[in-house]
Amino acid sequence: MDITTLRIVATLASFATFIGILAWAFSRRRAKAFEDAGRLPFEQD
Secondary structure, three states, X not given: OOHHXXXXXXXXXHHHHHHHHHHHHOOHHHHHHHHHHXXXXXXXX
């Protein structure tokens, strides 16, 4: 395996990780948890 093949594999792995993070962040299952976390700074004790 030469350096070009390793670079291609690293790029594809990074892209797949990026797409996975996007899918996790914008999934409807996580929306409620993210909304609750976003309101934490505004809640009174």
